[in-house]
Amino acid sequence: MGLLVDGVWHDDWYDTESTGGRFERPETVFRRWIEPDGDFPAVTGRYHLYISLACPWAHRTLIVRKLKGLEPHIGLSVVHPTMGSGGWHFDGGYPEATDEPLYGLAFMHELYQKADPHYTGRVTVPVLWDCERETIVSNESADLVRMLNRAFNALPGVDDTLDLYPGALASEIDALNERIYHAVNNGVYKSGFATAQAVYEREVTALFNALDELEARLGEHRYLTGEAITEADWRLFTTLVRFDAVYVGHFKCNLRRIDDYPHLRGYLRDLYQQPGIAETVSLDHIKRHYYTSHPMINPTGIIPAGPVLDLDAPHGRGA
Numbered sequence: 001m002g003l004l005v006d007g008v009w010h011d012d013w014y015d016t017e018s019t020g021g022r023f024e025r026p027e028t029v030f031r032r033w034i035e036p037d038g039d040f041p042a043v044t045g046r047y048h049l050y051i052s053l054a055c056p057w058a059h060r061t062l063i064v065r066k067l068k069g070l071e072p073h074i075g076l077s078v079v080h081p082t083m084g085s086g087g088w089h090f091d092g093g094y095p096e097a098t099d100e101p102l103y104g105l106a107f108m109h110e111l112y113q114k115a116d117p118h119y120t121g122r123v124t125v126p127v128l129w130d131c132e133r134e135t136i137v138s139n140e141s142a143d144l145v146r147m148l149n150r151a152f153n154a155l156p157g158v159d160d161t162l163d164l165y166p167g168a169l170a171s172e173i174d175a176l177n178e179r180i181y182h183a184v185n186n187g188v189y190k191s192g193f194a195t196a197q198a199v200y201e202r203e204v205t206a207l208f209n210a211l212d213e214l215e216a217r218l219g220e221h222r223y224l225t226g227e228a229i230t231e232a233d234w235r236l237f238t239t240l241v242r243f244d245a246v247y248v249g250h251f252k253c254n255l256r257r258i259d260d261y262p263h264l265r266g267y268l269r270d271l272y273q274q275p276g277i278a279e280t281v282s283l284d285h286i287k288r289h290y291y292t293s294h295p296m297i298n299p300t301g302i303i304p305a306g307p308v309l310d311l312d313a314p315h316g317r318g319a
């Protein structure tokens, strides 16, 4: 836990005192784009993706990299699940984690220092790194999902027939993303990081109102916008797959479990069972990260044994 101030690491947590107990997610700083004639063209081997398997925002980018067939084109590093006093760190000795391959760095904040020696802000994943210009292209997962969906389509082996953000559905996807981001993706964090009772109650109520709404929507069709999966589904999936394992207990999002919602439960399994997806889900990294990285919420650092989840069970949602 911590942040860089003028390029120097400080071990500080989010300040909720100045916001009346509310957690406010800071704006993302690096927001450049991969574009054919821009500063960052789509080229094999030029970019490297840094993620945490625990992080729902990073998980979105990992899923799109996999579905689009971008693995041969964009390298991948995975941080250790525990975010300690030095922030995210690299430890290739931990299962499913990697060392930092480009510079042999120990900490993620060192990469941010490389990109900007005077950077001020939080050190988050995901990060898409440009190995040629030695800088961060983007550390905003919503933008990265869009870039990975389209910008690399001309490269060999990339699935250019898969479009997770089709033009005809763009405004519907944007509206869903907006609703789901505030109430669900970030809603679990706003509930879990609240330090005032009234704030927690408001956030957790908003979260479950949104989940009830999504349950009704998923009673109408298989995926959020109809019969085909879009980026809106993958953005919801990464929160749902963490929900019963972590958010119910650790973040006190416990009015209901996803397993208690017939449509959301089947929908979660359906997405989990799509080719290639299960291997992007590490329940070990997910549970270890949350339960060991927030001592203000879980001072003992004990990781609960359960719950027992069966994401491979039949989903019952059509062909």
Ligand SMILES: N[C@@H](CCC(=O)N[C@@H](CS)C(=O)NCC(=O)O)C(=O)O
Residues within 6 Å of the ligand: 001, 002, 028, 054, 055, 056, 057, 058, 122, 123, 124, 125, 126, 139, 140, 141, 142
């Ligand atoms: N807006 C960013 C948020 C990413 C984010 O908050 N990642 C978390 C991990 S789940 C992180 O790295 N947090 C470190 C910190 O806040 O210090 C995105 O969606 O890409």
